[in-house]
Each structure stands twice: as C-alpha cells, then as structure tokens.
Amino acid sequence: xxxxxxxxxxxxxxxxxxxxxxxxxxxxxxxxxxxxxxxxxxxxxxxxxxxxxxxxxxxxxxxxxxxxxxxxxxxxxxxxxxxxxxxxxxxxxxxxxxxxxxxxxxxxxxxxxxxxxxxxxxxxxxxxxxxxxxxxxxxxxxxxxxxxxxxxxxxxxxxxxxxxxxxxxxxxxxxxxxxxxxxxxxxxxxxxxxxxxxxxxxxxxxxxxxxxxxxxxxxxxxxxxxxxxxxxxxxxxxxxxxxxxxxxxxxxxxxxxxxxxxxxxxxxxxxxxxxxxxxxxxxxxxxxxxxxxxxxxxxxxxxxxxxxxxxxxxxxxxxxxxxxxxxxxxxxxxxxxxxxxxxxxxxxxxxxxxxxxxxxxxxxxxxxxxxxxxxxxxxxxxxxxxxxxxxxxxxxxxxxxxxxxxxxxxxxxxxxxxxxxxxxxxxxxxxxxxxxxxxxxxxxxxxxxxxxxxxxxxxxxxxxxxxxxxxxxxxxxxxxxxxxxxxxxxxxxxxxxxxxxxxxxxxxxxxxxxxxxxxxxxxxxxxxxxxxxxxxxxxxxxxxxxxxxxxxxxxxxxxxxxxxxxxxxxxxxxxxxxxxxxxxxxxxxxx
Amino acid sequence: xxxxxxxxxxxxxxxxxxxxxxxxxxxxxxxxxxxxxxxxxxxxxxxxxxxxxxxxxxxxxxxxxxxxxxxxxxxxxxxxxxxxxxxxxxxxxxxxxxxxxxxxxxxxxxxxxxxxxxxxxxxxxxxxxxxxxxxxxxxxxxxxxxxxxxxxxxxxxxxxxxxxxxxxxxxxxxxxxxxxxxxxxxxxxxxxxxxxxxxxxxxxxxxxxxxxxxxxxxxxxxxxxxxxxxxxxxxxxxxxxxxxxxxxxxxxxxxxxxxx
Numbered sequence: 001x002x003x004x005x006x007x008x009x010x011x012x013x014x015x016x017x018x019x020x021x022x023x024x025x026x027x028x029x030x031x032x033x034x035x036x037x038x039x040x041x042x043x044x045x046x047x048x049x050x051x052x053x054x055x056x057x058x059x060x061x062x063x064x065x066x067x068x069x070x071x072x073x074x075x076x077x078x079x080x081x082x083x084x085x086x087x088x089x090x091x092x093x094x095x096x097x098x099x100x101x102x103x104x105x106x107x108x109x110x111x112x113x114x115x116x117x118x119x120x121x122x123x124x125x126x127x128x129x130x131x132x133x134x135x136x137x138x139x140x141x142x143x144x145x146x147x148x149x150x151x152x153x154x155x156x157x158x159x160x161x162x163x164x165x166x167x168x169x170x171x172x173x174x175x176x177x178x179x180x181x182x183x184x185x186x187x188x189x190x191x192x193x194x195x196x197x198x199x200x201x202x203x204x205x206x207x208x209x210x211x212x213x214x215x216x217x218x219x220x221x222x223x224x225x226x227x228x229x230x231x232x233x234x235x236x237x238x239x240x241x242x243x244x245x246x247x248x249x250x251x252x253x254x255x256x257x258x259x260x261x262x263x264x265x266x267x268x269x270x271x272x273x274x275x276x277x278x279x280x281x282x283x284x285x286x287x288x289x290x291x292x293x294x295x296x297x298x299x300x301x302x303x304x305x306x307x308x309x310x311x312x313x314x315x316x317x318x319x320x321x322x323x324x325x326x327x328x329x330x331x332x333x334x335x336x337x338x339x340x341x342x343x344x345x346x347x348x349x350x351x352x353x354x355x356x357x358x359x360x361x362x363x364x365x366x367x368x369x370x371x372x373x374x375x376x377x378x379x380x381x382x383x384x385x386x387x388x389x390x391x392x393x394x395x396x397x398x399x400x401x402x403x404x405x406x407x408x409x410x411x412x413x414x415x416x417x418x419x420x421x422x423x424x425x426x427x428x429x430x431x432x433x434x435x436x437x438x439x440x441x442x443x444x445x446x447x448x449x450x451x452x453x454x455x456x457x458x459x460x461x462x463x464x465x466x467x468x469x470x471x472x473x474x475x476x477x478x479x480x481x482x483x484x485x486x487x488x489x490x491x492x493x494x495x496x497x498x499x500x501x502x503x504x505x506x507x508x509x510x511x512x513x514x515x516x517x518x519x520x521x522x523x524x525x526x527x528x529x530x531x532x533x534x535x536x537x538x539x540x541x542x543x544x545x546x547x548x549x550x551x552x553x554x555x556x557x558x559x560x561x562x563x564x565x566x567x568x569x570x571x572x573x574x575x576x577x578x579x580x581x582x583x584x585x586x587x588x589x590x591x
Numbered sequence: 592x593x594x595x596x597x598x599x600x601x602x603x604x605x606x607x608x609x610x611x612x613x614x615x616x617x618x619x620x621x622x623x624x625x626x627x628x629x630x631x632x633x634x635x636x637x638x639x640x641x642x643x644x645x646x647x648x649x650x651x652x653x654x655x656x657x658x659x660x661x662x663x664x665x666x667x668x669x670x671x672x673x674x675x676x677x678x679x680x681x682x683x684x685x686x687x688x689x690x691x692x693x694x695x696x697x698x699x700x701x702x703x704x705x706x707x708x709x710x711x712x713x714x715x716x717x718x719x720x721x722x723x724x725x726x727x728x729x730x731x732x733x734x735x736x737x738x739x740x741x742x743x744x745x746x747x748x749x750x751x752x753x754x755x756x757x758x759x760x761x762x763x764x765x766x767x768x769x770x771x772x773x774x775x776x777x778x779x780x781x782x783x784x785x786x787x788x789x790x791x792x793x794x795x796x797x798x799x800x801x802x803x804x805x806x807x808x809x810x811x812x813x814x815x816x817x818x819x820x821x822x823x824x825x826x827x828x829x830x831x832x833x834x835x836x837x838x839x840x841x842x843x844x845x846x847x848x849x850x851x
C-alpha cells in the first residue's frame with residue numbers, strides 16, 4: 001500500500017463539528033424511540049468511536065447527522081441536531097457516510113465513475129473531479145484502472161471504493177457505520193488500514209460505530225458510549241472508558257480487548273446441557289430428545305429424534321469434488337466424515353470453495369464427483385428420492401460425465417479418477433442431494449451466510465413454524481418446540497415482528513433457531529459469526545455446544561479463530577485436502 | 592464484462608453518443624413503418640448491410656446478437672404467408688390457411704421489414720454502454736437526472752437478483768419447502784425476491800443520498816457527453832436510408848401505406 005497521500009484541498013476544507021441537544025427520533029409506526037434525550041458535542045477534527053448495545057440507536061444518529069433519515073413522514077423528531085451549527089439537511093456534502101453492506105454502497109458500474117458520483121452531485125466542476133478521484137483512490141490504497149467493473153471487486157475493495165467516493169467529496173465529517181461488519185478478517189484489516197491512512201492525512205472529523213473495539217483503538221482519540229433508549233453512558237479517552245466501563249460494555253455485546261465473551265468458561269465439555277437450557281422448557285427438551293424419552297411414540301420423525309452415540313459417523317465424503325457452476329469444480333479430493341456430537345470447522349482462503357463445500361454437504365447443490373454418502377443411522381427412515389427438475393438435470397449430467405470418463409479411459413488418457421469426476425456413490429440414494437426437501441429437514445439444517453435469504457414468512461413465529469408444518473407435526477408439538485427455541489434464543493418477545501425488521505444479531509439468532517427447530521442431525525453453518533456482537537457470539541457458541549452435547553454434528557465455514565478454538569474438534573482446510581486438529585498446525589492430520 | 596460494462600472497441604461506433612444511436616434507429620424505424628412493401632425494405636436492408644461492416648462487431652458477434660431477429664422474422668413471415676390478406680391467385684386453401692399472391696407479397700415484405708428495422712437497432716444498441724446512455728439522456732436530451740441516474744443505479748441490481756434467486760431456491764429446499772407445488776413455490780419465492788430487492792433498493796437509495804444525490808445543487812457531470820458532427824452524421828444516415836427506401840418504393844409503385 002502506498003504511503004498516506006494528502007488528499008488535495010483536504011487542508012482548506014475545515015473540519016465540521018457535530019452537536020445534539022436533547023435529540024430524539026422515533027421511526028414512523030414504532031411506539032418506542034430509537035434515540036431520546038441525547039446531548040452530545042463532537043468538536044471539529046475529533047476521531048470518535050461510538051459504542052453502545054445493539055438497539056441503542058447508533059445507526060439512527062449517524063443517518064440523522066448525514067441528513068438521510070428522511071422527513072416528517074419517516075418519523076418523529078424532537079430536540080435539535082446540528083452540523084456546523086446548521087441542520088444536517090442543508091449541509092449536503094459536509095457529511096460523508098459509509099454504511100455496512102458493500103453491495104448497496106457501490107452505485108455505478110465502473111470504479112472511477114462511482115468515486116466521481118458524489119462530486120457530481122455536489123456540482124464540482126468536471127476539471128476538478130478527476131484529480132479528486134485519483135487522489136481519493138490513492139488515499140484508500142486502491143490501484144485499479146478507472147474503468148474497472150465494480151461488480152468484480154471483493155467486499156473489502158467495494159468498501160474502499162465507497163470510502164474513496166466519500167472522501168472525494170471532501171466532507172468536513174466522515175461517518176462510518178460498521179464499515180467492516182460484512183467482511184471477512186482480511187477485508188476488515190484492509191478497510192481499517194485504508195481508513196487509518198485517510199484519517200492520518202485528513203483534517204476531517206471522524207466518527208465510527210463498531211462493536212469490535214480493538215480494530216479502531218489506534219485510530220480514535222475518544223470513545224462515546226450511548227445508553228440504550230437515549231443519553232450518554234460514558235465519554236472520554238479510550239483507555240479510561242474501557243478501564244472503567246469495560247465489563248459493562250462487554251456484557252452489552254461490545255468486543256472489549258481482554259474480555260472473554262465466554263467469561264473464561266469453556267463452551268464445551270463437563271457441564272451437561274440441561275444446566276444451560278432455559279429453565280422452564282428444559283424438561284420438555286429432555287423428554288423430547290434426551291436418552292430417556294420413555295414412551296415410544298409412533299410417528300414418522302421418531303427415528304430422526306432418537307439420540308445416537310457420540311462419534312457415530314453420519315455423512316462421509318470420499319474424493320468429493322464440489323462445484324458451483326456445472327463444469328468448473330472449485331475444490332476436489334475432499335475426504336471427511338461428519339460425526340455425531342463433533343464439530344468440524346471448514347477454513348481456507350477466500351474463493352477456495354468453502355461455501356460450495358458446505359452447500360454440497362447440506363444436500364443443496366449437486367456434487368461434481370467423488371462420493372458423498374449418509375450412514376445407516378442418518379439414512380434411516382428416508383422416503384422416496386426427489387423427482388424435480390434439479391434432480392433430473394443432475395442425473396442427466398452424471399450420465400454424460402460417466403460417458404465422457406469412459407471415453408477418456410478408452411482413449412488411454414490419464415483418467416480423472418484421481419479427482420473422482422463422474423464417479424458415482426455406491427448407492428445414489430445415500431447422497432443428500434437426492435433426498436426430498438422434507439427428508440433433508442430432519443437430517444440437515446443449513447444456516448446461510450445472509451440470514452435474509454433464509455426468511456420465507458412475514459413473522460418470527462412463522463419462520464419458526466414453517467418447517468414444522470412441512471413435517472406435519474401436530475399443533476401442540478409445534479407450539480412446544482417454537483416456545484423452547486424462541487425462549488432459548490431470546491426471540492420470545494419478537495414472535496410477531498417481521499424478520500426483516502430485526503437487528504443483525506436478532507436475524508442471526510432467528511436463522512439459527514429456524515434451522516434448529518426441526519432438530520437436524522447435522523447442522524451446517526456458513527460464517528455464523530460474521531459481524532456479530534460479542535453477546536450474540538457467546539450465545540451462539542454456547543447454543544452450538546449444547547447441540548453438540550445432544551449429539552448433533554456441526555459443520556461451520558468460518559474465518560473466526562475464536563469460534564474455532566471454542567468449538568471445533570476438527571478443522572478442514574479447503575485447498576489443503578486434510579482434516580487437521582485445530583491448533584495442531586498444518587502438519588498434524590487428525591483423521 | 593457484463594451488460595453494464597460492455598466491451599469497448601477502437602472503432603468510432605463505440606464512442607458515438609448513445610443518444611444519437613437511439614435517434615438514428617428511431618428515425619429509420621419511423622420511416623420504414625410508413626409503408627409495408629418489399630421494395631422499400633429491401634433497399635433499406637441492402638444499404639444497411641454495407642454499413643454493418645463498420646458496426647464494431649465481428650461476424651460471429653453480429654449473428655449471435657441478432658439471432659433472435661433471424662428467428663423471429665421468418666416466423667412472422669410464415670404466419671403472414673398462411674393467414675395474410677389474400678389477393679390475386681390462390682395457391683393453397685385449407686380451413687383458415689390461405690396462400691395467395693397477396694399473402695406471399697405481404698410475407699416477403701414482413702420478413703424484410705423486420706430485418707431492416709431490427710438488425711440496425713440491435714447492432715446500434717449492442718455498442719451502447721448504459722452509463723454513457725444515461726449521460727447522454729441527461730446531458731443531451733436534458734431528461735431529469737434523478738430518474739436517469741436512479742434507473743442506471745437500479746440496473747446494477749439486476750445482476751444481484753439472479754444471485755438472490757438462486758439463494759432463495761436453496762433456502763427453500765433447506766427449510767423443507769422444496770416438495771410443494773412448483774407454481775406455489777415460484778409465487779412465494781418471487782415475493783421474497785421482491786421484498787429483498789426493495790430492501791436492497793432502499794439501502795442503495797440511502798447510500799446515494801448520503802453522497803449528495805437528489806440535493807438542491809445543480810449537478811455537474813464527470814463524463815462529457817459530446818454531441819457533434821459524427822452524431823448528426825449517424826442520424827442523417829438513418830434518415831437518408833429511410834428516405835431512399837421510400838423514394839424507391841414510390842418509383843417502383845409499390846408504396847403500400849400501413850395507415851389509410
């Protein structure tokens with residue numbers, strides 16, 4: 001990365017001050033205020049880290065300062081909010097705002113045009129725009145041609161392009177609303193470094209919201225903690241605030257350096273699950289899935305509910321080849337076994353095919369080669385195979401592949417057998433991709449990276465019930481299971497809410513809950529801890545540990561080392577084709 | 592490379608203002624729609640074929656891009672041949688089918704006309720970059736920048752729709768909803784896509800607003816959208832081809848007004 005380049009004219013542009021006096025905002029249609037009674041002064045040129053429990057209205061405040069909160073029909077406002085002593089709406093361009101989702105930060109199709117977009121809106125003369133664009137791209141350390149398509153950027157690069165677009169506007173304040181929440185650890189560092197460079201060379205006021213304190217500690221000189229519901233809880237020099245309020249902040253979900261979200265208790269082993277299950281429902285849980293579920297009930301899902309001894313093999317892959325686009329495999333030669341009560345972490349570089357592997361294991365996309373087979377325990381009670389368009393297309397493809405393979409062998413070329421392309425499992429029926437959706441449900445739970453993609457109904461209760469209805473469970477049982485999971489994941493107060501209106505942490509909890517409610521034997525999770533606050537993180541880890549104790553097998557695609565340390569029994573590095581014991585280094589093969 | 596960032600080539604056709612391409616294509620179509628006869632269409636098609644050499648597309652690209660038109664034109668022609676207004680000698684009659692001198696002439700005229708209007712339109716549009724088109728519409732035709740840029744930014748979301756759709760499909764299977772009827776599943780999934788798209792759209796709108804979009808300031812344009820001699824020349828070519836085709840039809844006595 002090139003050294004910090006001063007953005008031209010960053011000097012002459014004076015930093016802006018921010019001020020809130022008894023300010024409050026209530027979104028239209030809500031009964032409670034997002035922020036209320038807030039008094040805050042941020043002096044020009046300050047670098048502030050804004051903390052607070054999720055739901056403390058941090059994002060709302062940022063959007064209000066940026067003047068994009070909307071007018072009277074969007075909500076009720078009280079008190080006053082000023083940028084340089086003027087209402088934010090009249091201050092377009094003085095305030096730059098960068099938000100979370102990289103996909104909706106980029107506006108135009110080419111990098112240069114996108115960075116220029118803000119300048120155009122401010123009416124900057126054409127002759128001045130392009131030097132600003134070049135300087136801004138340089139400042140965020142992006143060395144890309146101006147006509148580079150924005151669709152080909154990584155998440156971290158998209159955020160840097162968006163940041164360049166913000167600083168090209170030469171704002172007096174730069175507001176960053178969790179700019180790294182949707183990025184992998186590499187992207188987080190990339191964006192943090194770009195911001196640090198910009199901060200060093202600019203005079204602008206900086207305010208960043210983030211629950212991972214350690215990322216920004218070197219960049220900021222003041223920490224403000226907002227109280228949920230309004231007001232300031234703590235305010236001062238980072239070291240002092242963290243010393244005095246560290247424990248409290250950690251409890252609220254802020255990642256405070258030196259505070260273990262699990263509070264020193266190992267997530268796994270020792271404690272029986274019942275000790276951690278939410279009290280009122282724990283009896284029902286034990287009755288339904290515990291080893292002593294006495295009166296044998298007669299219903300289809302019984303077989304799937306019965307516990308199995310830890311380490312029983314459930315699903316085995318041999319020489320598995322995975323692909324997203326037919327004909328272009330992304331990873332091959334994969335050998336692994338998913339076992340009851342054991343957690344496997346899938347790691348590896350970006351683009352190595354981790355998500356593709358997870359989707360293949362979960363029976364959602366067809367494998368490209370090798371075998372993937374359920375054990376007798378997992379396959380017990382399987383209905384007839386699926387017979388839809390996807391399955392038919394897949395069978396057709398396999399026939400063609402086998403034909404081609406035979407042709408190659410006949411010609412005496414090196415058989416691709418090593419990669420296993422075209423080989424089929426001994427019994428096609430054991431491949432989860434061949435199962436009907438209903439059979440998949442009690443065997444494989446999938447938690448997608450983006451929870452929103454998983455939502456299929458208009459309410460939290462609906463989300464939790466939908467799979468149980470697909471299983472045709474009696475209403476009483478549905479109610480029991482929903483109450484248990486909702487209580488366990490603190491969703492019981494939100495059952496009527498629309499899933500899309502939940503906070504990031506709540507969405508994640510709901511997506512996990514809606515997979516768990518069907519009690520799958522294997523739970524597959526794709527980056528479950530991305531952007532989560534430490535409280536949600538710890539809850540997730542404990543919940544998954546409980547599932548392991550109950551005999552569920554867990555597979556998690558993850559970049560999160562703390563998550564791996566807390567839960568994983570084995571680690572599979574995609575691209576390295578070996579299962580490692582976590583922490584055993586790259587040499588130790590555990591299986 | 593995608594629809595949003597199409598290939599750029601060295602030929603001058605790539606740098607001609609998209610608005611001029613739009614205008615030329617509209618002018619030509621308007622003139623060719625005055626009459627339906629084979630002479631005018633054939634003349635226009637011959638003149639255009641010469642120009643296709645400068646269109647900036649290789650023969651392979653040309654036929655790939657225009658494949659739909661090569662398929663649609665004969666089909667439309669066949670329909671006209673079988674069911675068109677009969678006149679003159681009848682060659683075949685079966686139920687509603689009626690092949691006569693009149694329907695044959697009309698069929699030939701239809702095929703040629705679809706090619707004469709469709710081919711140049713596709714060829715001209717193939718080299719249009721949406722960003723340049725937006726620049727042209729706003730700077731040359733002075734359409735409101737709010738709508739033009741809003742549409743341009745929205746266009747970028749289309750690529751994301753496809754990804755979202757695939758994800759929704761997988762999620763439905765994972766949630767046990769993959770066994771229900773195809774139509775119901777499709778409707779349900781389409782609604783989910785709509786919800787996700789609207790949310791994405793509103794997030795994008797906020798991001799655009801945060802960068803000063805939609806303010807009171809008069810917007811400047813980072814990219815010039817020149818409209819000069821080359822652009823007028825292209826429009827003139829479109830007009831000349833249309834006029835020559837019409838004059839030829841008048842001289843040949845084949846003029847056949849569509850209206851009237």
